[in-house]
Amino acid sequence: MAKIIIPTPLRKFTDNLSSFETTGTTVQEAIEQLTQTHTALERHLLDDSKNLRSFIKVYVGEDDINSLEKGATSVSPNTVISIVPAIAGGIN
Amino acid sequence: MSNLIVKLSEETVEVINADGICAFPNECCGFLYGTESASGERQITLAVPVTNSKEGDQRRRFEISPLDYLRAEQYALQNDTALLGVYHSHPNHPAIASEHDLAVAMPYFSYVIVSVMQGEIADHKSWRLQDEERVFVEEKVYIVSESSVLNPAS
Numbered sequence: 316m317a318k319i320i321i322p323t324p325l326r327k328f329t330d331n332l333s334s335f336e337t338t339g340t341t342v343q344e345a346i347e348q349l350t351q352t353h354t355a356l357e358r359h360l361l362d363d364s365k366n367l368r369s370f371i372k373v374y375v376g377e378d379d380i381n382s383l384e385k386g387a388t389s390v391s392p393n394t395v396i397s398i399v400p401a402i403a404g405g406i407n
Numbered sequence: 408m409s410n411l412i413v414k415l416s417e418e419t420v421e422v423i424n425a426d427g428i429c430a431f432p433n434e435c436c437g438f439l440y441g442t443e444s445a446s447g448e449r450q451i452t453l454a455v456p457v458t459n460s461k462e463g464d465q466r467r468r469f470e471i472s473p474l475d476y477l478r479a480e481q482y483a484l485q486n487d488t489a490l491l492g493v494y495h496s497h498p499n500h501p502a503i504a505s506e507h508d509l510a511v512a513m514p515y516f517s518y519v520i521v522s523v524m525q526g527e528i529a530d531h532k533s534w535r536l537q538d539e540e541r542v543f544v545e546e547k548v549y550i551v552s553e554s555s556v557l558n559p560a561s
Contacts, residue, residue: 327514
């Protein structure tokens with residue numbers, strides 16, 4: 316099965332699991348399976364329209380899905396999907 | 408000040424300080440790895456600088472590229488350590504978490520800020536997001552050698 320790597324800051328919403336195995340055949344299906352299993356995670360990943368939040372990126376291997384086919388990017392059993400939060404800041 | 412405790416090894420503080428001075432007057436940034444006890448006390452044993460990928464004014468902003476972040480998570484998994492937070496510098500500003508820091512903060516992480524005034528290290532503070540209230544609380548920072556607490560950072 317394909318695997319989703321959960322970023323450390325969000326593992327408290329996945330019972331401290333660092334990864335999640337999915338049978339989804341697209342990135343969107345995989346993310347849906349993840350948020351349906353770990354419902355507390357959903358508000359951190361998706362907005363009210365069920366789109367990925369602006370500060371969350373999803374990678375397949377080392378490719379941003381925005382440079383692929385976004386949520387329709389196909390997923391095979393050995394695919395590794397990574398959820399990547401934006402890390403930024405600075406003085407006011 | 409909360410009861411949250413972050414202990415930084417002297418070696419990690421040296422790395423953070425050197426990065427802050429080297430990057431001045433720009434902001435530096437990097438990852439923090441270590442362990443967390445059952446009581447929640449954190450021991451940071453490794454600081455790894457990364458490129459500030461922010462396009463634009465790096466004197467006021469930092470950003471870590473998604474690929475650098477992805478590799479930091481992979482490093483933690485492969486080396487049986489925990490990615491516990493990030494550090495960055497505030498050039499010519501206090502080590503107080505800003506509104507901008509808060510706007511994009513993630514839960515769980517310790518956000519260590521080093522204040523660099525006129526190229527000299529002035530202060531270290533650490534902040535953690537209270538997820539529900541969406542506010543930062545200050546963590547108690549201790550600089551430690553081996554397992555002994557030497558002195559609290561002011």
